[in-house]
Amino acid sequence: MPRASRRRGQAAQRHADTLRFILFEARPAGLVFHQLATASELSPSQVRAGLATLRDVIASNGWPPLIWTRENGYQLGAERAALEAYERQVINEKLTEFRRFITGTVAPHAAAHPGDKWVRHIVAQLNSIESTLDLIATA
Incomplete structure (x- = not known):
């Protein structure tokens, strides 16, 4: 069972939805943090809150995982x-x-x-x- 994030407010949910949409559009490529902030027009703290909430939402819905690599940044549904x-x-x-x-x-x-x-x-x-x-x- 996924743990509940402290950042589960409505704003963090909206930020998570925005980031999920942006990352889904970028697939299979990933986006580094500043690209996420630029593409989403969110502040760095909003991106961090959105990413934390997105990980919780992904876990609770059984969606493909969100990972981060130095080369590709954040990616949804990466290869095995x-x-x-x-x-x-x-x-x-x-x-x-x-x-x-x-x-x-x-x-x-x-x-x-x-x-x-x-x-x-x-x-x-x-x-x-x-x-x-x-x-x-x-x-």
């Missing part, structure tokens, strides 16, 4: 290879983010308070997440 490359990119980013959080925050906390029940719990859970993401990233 592009989808897999995007998924791998996001998994690797999250894995790096988790590892930095573990080594930079949680590990020092655990070293300072080794008997703390919360620290033991969060270390176990984050190690599990790290292991799972690592398995996915190397698959």
Whole structure:
């Protein structure tokens, strides 16, 4: 079940509809952020809110996914290879983010308070997440 965005207001819905229409017209090519802003005549913050809402709308309606690549920008309904490359990119980013959080925050906390029940719990859970993401990233 998709999570609900905090940006689910009527304005964000309109921005999402506008962006979906523009991206649909651009298919199979994508558009980079500034092209989306120019084509939609929306401000950067409106484009960001629209993209966040669009991802939620896509998930709830079962539509083809929205991805972003450095080469092509935002794309709707990309090919399988592009989808897999995007998924791998996001998994690797999250894995790096988790590892930095573990080594930079949680590990020092655990070293300072080794008997703390919360620290033991969060270390176990984050190690599990790290292991799972690592398995996915190397698959």
